[in-house]
Amino acid sequence: MGSLRLTENRLAPKAETNGSVTHRADDDKAADEDKEDVAVQSLLNKLIRSSLVNTTNQVEVLQRDPSSPLYSVKSFEQLRLKPQLLQGVYAMGFNRPSRIQENALPMMLAEPPQNLIAQSQSGTGKTAAFVLAMLSHVDPAQTWTQCLCVSPTYELALQTGKVIEQMGQFYPEVKLSYAIRGNKVERGQKIQEHIVIGTPGTVLDWCHKLKFIDPKKIKVFVLDEADVMIATQGHQDQSIRIQRLLPRDCQMLLFSATFEDSVWRFAERIVPDPNIIKLKREEETLDNIKQYYVLCNSKEEKFAALCNIYGAITIAQAMIFCHTRKTAGWLAGELSREGHQVALLSGEMVVEQRAAVIERFREGKEKVLVTTNVCARGIDVEQVSVVINFDLPVDKDGNPNNETYLHRIGRTGRFGKRGLAINMIDSKHSMNILNKIQEHFNKKIEKLNTDDLDEIEKIAN
Numbered sequence: 001m002g003s004l005r006l007t008e009n010r011l012a013p014k015a016e017t018n019g020s021v022t023h024r025a026d027d028d029k030a031a032d033e034d035k036e037d038v039a040v041q042s043l044l045n046k047l048i049r050s051s052l053v054n055t056t057n058q059v060e061v062l063q064r065d066p067s068s069p070l071y072s073v074k075s076f077e078q079l080r081l082k083p084q085l086l087q088g089v090y091a092m093g094f095n096r097p098s099r100i101q102e103n104a105l106p107m108m109l110a111e112p113p114q115n116l117i118a119q120s121q122s123g124t125g126k127t128a129a130f131v132l133a134m135l136s137h138v139d140p141a142q143t144w145t146q147c148l149c150v151s152p153t154y155e156l157a158l159q160t161g162k163v164i165e166q167m168g169q170f171y172p173e174v175k176l177s178y179a180i181r182g183n184k185v186e187r188g189q190k191i192q193e194h195i196v197i198g199t200p201g202t203v204l205d206w207c208h209k210l211k212f213i214d215p216k217k218i219k220v221f222v223l224d225e226a227d228v229m230i231a232t233q234g235h236q237d238q239s240i241r242i243q244r245l246l247p248r249d250c251q252m253l254l255f256s257a258t259f260e261d262s263v264w265r266f267a268e269r270i271v272p273d274p275n276i277i278k279l280k281r282e283e284e285t286l287d288n289i290k291q292y293y294v295l296c297n298s299k300e301e302k303f304a305a306l307c308n309i310y311g312a313i314t315i316a317q318a319m320i321f322c323h324t325r326k327t328a329g330w331l332a333g334e335l336s337r338e339g340h341q342v343a344l345l346s347g348e349m350v351v352e353q354r355a356a357v358i359e360r361f362r363e364g365k366e367k368v369l370v371t372t373n374v375c376a377r378g379i380d381v382e383q384v385s386v387v388i389n390f391d392l393p394v395d396k397d398g399n400p401n402n403e404t405y406l407h408r409i410g411r412t413g414r415f416g417k418r419g420l421a422i423n424m425i426d427s428k429h430s431m432n433i434l435n436k437i438q439e440h441f442n443k444k445i446e447k448l449n450t451d452d453l454d455e456i457e458k459i460a461n
């Protein structure tokens with residue numbers, strides 16, 4: 001398994017220019033200039049995720065042929081997998097199919113193969129599902145490429161490759177190759193590996209220009225992270241061009257965490273006659289959250305208020321959001337000087353460094369995580385009991401960003417533990433923003449006087 005032929009190994013993420021931690025002179029003025037890179041966020045989520053996301057919502061299934069019976073499985077045994085694959089699944093610690101896998105796996109493993117478009121949030125078991133489908137459909141006796149999987153970036157392709165290697169660990173006859181830049185294949189050769197995973201440009205070259213792969217022999221085509229894919233210029237066209245090279249009876253599978261119209265239009269071009277499976281995201285709510293605000297005049301006063309809060313109540317773990325990298329760096333420094341175990345998540349870090357910081361925080365090695373919004377977007381740190389908005393979330397034009405506010409402090413309904421959110425206000429402008437947020441959610445945000453220790457103690461009860 002895993003014949004990775006790489007001439008260069010570059011694991012630095014694309015979104016970051018380099019791994020050095022330097023501050024720009026204009027960092028003050030710049031809000032948070034960290035580029036929002038969906039591929040980096042997706043990778044980060046994969047790196048820190050160690051288990052399935054809990055979901056309570058029901059799966060929605062739209063069958064291409066509504067008259068055919070709808071199969072769903074509650075165990076992996078019911079799928080009649082090859083014994084080597086079942087062994088692989090159990091070795092990964094999977095006991096039963098995830099909610100989306102219950103429906104997706106029987107569809108993907110059916111004979112004749114069925115096409116599928118599946119949408120569910122990150123961490124619900126999509127990757128594991130299509131990896132199992134690819135491994136099941138391979139005939140190791142045929143020494144040519146039978147499954148193609150396209151991912152938006154080099155790093156994401158490598159992560160999926162790892163899942164293929166893990167799940168196929170007892171099925172060593174199946175070989176895997178990576179169609180990514182830097183992985184050189186001699187001209188005129190044909191790839192013998194059964195599964196090829198790569199980025200759209202290189203996969204297209206290998207199928208079309210360089211003819212390393214005969215696309216007519218492909219049995220399964222997977223397009224992963226469709227929403228991330230279309231965010232990159234050119235990927236959409238390249239993917240469509242690959243799809244057109246494939247035979248009519250090739251099984252087409254497309255996965256996405258979100259489903260805006262643009263993703264949907266793209267999905268329909270990639271997957272003809274699809275079955276569709278959707279799993280709604282768990283809704284975030286402010287119902288279990290006590291919200292407060294503290295009036296201050298400067299960042300130093302905000303810091304003093306924070307120290308008072310820490311002096312009055314026991315905070316197991318807190319996440320503190322700042323607007324700029326500079327404030328975040330400053331605050332992390334001040335807090336460490338006060339003796340706190342602080343983790344700083346900063347946009348200058350490469351993605352592996354960020355994943356390591358979040359992992360340490362999740363393990364409880366650090367008790368305070370100071371971050372800018374962009375760095376922490378989409379990261380669920382469930383055990384956080386207190387969220388502090390050192391700066392309120394605003395969009396580029398300085399208007400309140402309600403969605404981000406909800407995402408920072410909201411909890412998913414059913415699993416929601418009680419939470420505490422404290423907003424630091426340092427100007428009329430930020431008070432206005434707070435009022436708008438309050439109106440938007442129609443949930444009272446109480447004033448907190450941090451000079452009064454008794455008052456602070458009460459909020460913890």
Ligand SMILES: Nc1ncnc2c1ncn2[C@@H]1O[C@H](COP(=O)(O)OP(=O)(O)OP(=O)(O)O)[C@@H](O)[C@H]1O
Nearest residue numbers: 050051052094096097098122123124125126127128
């Ligand atoms: N049936 C299962 N039982 C237990 N764990 C599972 C199961 N399926 C997947 N997992 C684990 O849950 C996590 C998320 O799964 P997976 O990566 O397949 O989800 P995903 O929806 O593809 O999310 P992402 O797009 O972020 O990768 C992984 O750690 C995976 O090993």
